Amino acid sequence: MTSERQRLEALAERLRGVDPMMPSPAAKIRGWNLVSAAVQQSATVHSRRHSVKRLILAAVAAAVLLVAGAVAASADSLPDSALYPLKGVVEQARAAFAFTPADRLTYRLDLARTRLTEAEAMIARHRVDLAGEALNAMNDQLNAAAALVESEKGSDPALATDLENRLVQAIATHDRQLAGLQGQVTNPVAQNAISQARNRAAQTAQAAKAAGTSGNPNPNGKGQGSGPASPHPTPKP
Template sequence: MNSDLFVSRRRAERFAQLLDEANGGRRHHVRSRVDDKLTDLVAVGQQLGDTAPTVEVSTEFRTGLRAMLLATAEREGLGRPASTVAADRTEHRPASNRSFLLPTVTARRARARGAILIGIATGAVAVSGISAASENAVPGDALYGMKRSTERAQLALTGSDHSRGQLFLDFARTRLSEAAQLRGDRVGYSGVLDDMDADTRQGVRLLTTAAVQGSDLTALDVVNTFVTAQRTAVSELLGDGTRADRDRTQRSLALLGDALRRSDALRAAIGCGLPAPGGSDMLGPTPASCPADR
């Protein structure tokens, strides 16, 4: 049984690698005995990605779903301390014989299988709906946790460092739009910029590492494009904020400047044929200067 699970996992990991490579991700330069068997599956995966339908969510659906989710969150005690929820459930639990309440092993398994089947059947619809309902949530909103959970799910389904790096930069753009809505809330504004900077560091580190490992300048192009647009948008936050907000914003601008300098330095190092850097920091590999620049 364990050996079958191991083989299945290796096969799934190899399929993810091949699909990433087919979609422009970093090549892994390995061959597997199952590659020929996975060729058709990779082709199908590409076709599904190319023909993915654009989902248009109406305002009425978004509003109704948001209200339903908020009601469910309140009913289930989401956001309340665990002790309070446990106390509520204990208070409403009918007194009965303990042995009568304990389900049999067979019943528990049947219930678990039913829950899994229901989850699989409704998962695709629920994910798109929840994402639509929570996309405008900001820290402090009841649906913000769902928004961040959706982002973590996206990362878990992404295999290559190049793709994960791009996702982190997309999340940094999302944090920026949230920060624009939180100006005047010193704690909330500073907190969301902290998250934005963390996403920026993660994305830049993954992309610069991918660039060095594969001598891939397109990964550095992604960093430069992101930094150019992000600096312009972050600078717009300096206008009407408090002094504390402006000081915090300047730190994010400084990080973006560091990211651009790192990308340019790596581009020059790759261009002049320097060996891969041995050291790294929060922005990825730290290159040496080309001989002509010393």
């Protein structure tokens, strides 16, 4: 009586000795003909698919480059430029990355400075209408900044004081710049627009300082509350 292990080993050995069944030559020829045709067809389909994929990729890459180029070019565009609306879109998108009150204030003050620079450029090009709109947009940003300072006074007075100082300092810098500009222009409409902008900025600064007692940061009624001001004036190319 042999052990189970020996029996199974013998059985395994017997299985190894079973001759393999081979396909007939005719079956191999038929098989290769069918496989060959299928491989050829598959390669053609793959080639076409790859061509289409390459085409789509090239189109997407071109579109991305176009958009990226336009966005980059719009960064320095002025209100009389066709790319100026795109600049507004990018600026709006930037707001999404301002997470803290300090970030949001920086964002508002950056936009106010940008609008002021645009106003200067428009005055230099004798586009007083666009300069006026840029100055209004600058004031809107300053008012929005003041509203932000006010909203922080309830929750974090120390932070609110810091933000307020930054706002007042920025307004003072803008006012010096506007005063210099006012001394250079001769156009009465431009003179008036600059004068109004300075008055509104001064009121905003006063309101921000007085907000601790009066609770009203914005006597102009613009840019108050939680709603953000439009970051730039309506473009008129």
